[in-house]
Amino acid sequence: MHISEGVLSAPVLVTGAALTAAGCGFGLKKLDYDRVPQVAILTSAFFVASLIHVPIGPSSVHLVLNGLMGLLLGWSAFPAILIALFLQALLFQFGGITTLGVNAFNMAFPAIICFYLFAYAVKVRNNLISMGAAFVCGFLGILLASLMVAICLVFTGNPFIGIAKLVVIAHLPVMIIEGLITLFSAGFLKKLKPELLEVVHAKR
Amino acid sequence: MPKDSPLKKGWLSRATWPSVIFLMLVIFVSASYTFAHRVVLFAYVEGDKVFTESYFSDGKRCHNSRIEVFDSFGKKLLEGKTNKDGEFSFKPPKRTDLKIVLTAGMGHRDEYTIPAGELPGEGNIGKPDPRQPEKMVSLKEPNGEKPTPTSQFNRVEIEQIRLVVEEALDEKLKPIMRLLVKRQNEGVSFIQVMGGIGFIFGIMGIILYFRSRRGK
Incomplete structure (x- = not known):
């Protein structure tokens, strides 16, 4: 999922960095400062999750948790x-500093899409719908991120279909596992701390 | 700060406990799976060949991945594919700094540079460098006399000794090379993980600090 340094050309890197800067600016504007501790804890979870390697499949893949x-x-x-990707690049040498913008956008943009598609459905009283939505949320987070990676790699001269197939198939086990993780996390939170599922964007 | 702010006492522990438990779980799992995710390329010279090993940092070998070799001017010298153990070896076509680039698919890439000095002498590869024998002779003949047959003989002998020593050294250094590769392969340490988490909470602390000052 992390694209290494030296793979992408400058225009792709700059576009990714610009989009990430815009997303972060908007994210910080929307941030409810009373929720900062929660954001920090989930940032840590995301930071650590990439160390959990999924030993199934043809390539080396790991958890991402962007759907969650x-x-x-x-x-x-x-x-x-x-922030989590910056620390991963610094401490684990995943990805790189120059590709930080592209990588962050590749993972965060699907997260936003998942939020708009499923944040409401997960809170629905009907458990079947809510849990189904949580699973698809985790699954789709990785699927979209894989497609984003494929789109970036198209600019290095790879045909889209081929590279997309490769990335998506490699991440299929992760998609299923993340679907389950999101399902259980959402189920757990819904039962015990439903207020955590209410994403509160600052009203400003 | 308004009275009804959720930041009042107890909010932290009440609302964030599930996440804390979840994080603990993640740390616990990761402690037994301290695997990293990137590709690592390692190359070394043995005899007249350059050997490369490539693997994902969880130890999985990158098989059938593309290896390209460039000279110091960025001109591609050769390329090939790794075998199923992630290995690829080649004879350097000329004596120059070799930049070896591994492309392992899905945006994974690593490079390793072997300086020209580590490559085998010109006598072993390609056409011999005419300057080199002269230099060796002049070493034997510091007063600048014309090379005598004895010095010629010495030169051949020295050449042979050099080859034998090199061979023996390669043999002796093999386990050390393997150890180095393994060391590089060990991935992420617990300290790095804790450091990263500490960093994130430090940022949180800074934000909350300025937030609380502004509230007063």
């Missing part, structure tokens, strides 16, 4: 993912 981030944080997921 979007579901619980809304727009705040943007700055949260940027």
Whole structure:
């Protein structure tokens, strides 16, 4: 999921950085400062999750948790993912500093989409709908992120269909696992702390 | 700060406990799976060949991945694919700084540079450098006399000794090379993980600090 340094050309890197900057600016504007501790905890979870390697499938893949981030944080997921990716690049050498913008956008944009698609459905009283929505949320987070990676790699001269197939198939096990993680997290929170599922964007 | 602010006492523990438990779980799991995710390329010279090993940092070998070799001017010298153990070896076509680039698909890439000095002498690869024998002779003949047959003989002998020593050294250094590769492979340490988490909470502290000052 993390694109290494030296793979992408400058225009792609600059576009990614600009989009991430815009997303983070909007995310910070929307951030409800009383929720900062929650954002920090989920940032840590995202930071650590990439160390959990999924040993199934042809390539080396790991958890991302961007669906869950979007579901619980809304727009705040943007700055949260940027900080976590910065630390991953610094401490684990995942991705890189120059590709930070592109990588952050690739993971945070699907998180926002997931938020708009599922944040309401997960809170529905009907458990079947709510849990189904949570699973699809986790699944779609990775699927969209894989497609974003594929789109970026198209600019390096790869045909889209081929690279997309490769990335999506490699991440299929992660999609299912993240669907389940999101399902259980959402189920757990809904039962015990339903107020955490209410993403509160600052009213300003 | 208004009275009904959720930041009042007890909010932290009440609302964030599930996340704390979840985070603990994640840390616990990751402690037993301290795997990292990137590709690592490692290359070394043995005899007259350059050997490369490539793997994902969880230890999985990158098989069938593309390896490209560039010279110091960025001109591509050769390319190839790794075998199923992630290995690829080649004879350097000329003596120059070799930049070896691994592309392992899905945006994974790593590079490794072997300086020209580590490559085998010109005698072993390609056409011999005419300057080198002269230099060796002049070393033997510091007073600048014309090379005598004895010095010629010495030169051949030295050449042979050099080869034998190199071979023996390669053999002896093999386990150390393997150890180095393994070390590089060990991935992320607990300290790095805790450091990152501490960093994130530090940022949180700073934000909350300025927030609370502004509220007063």
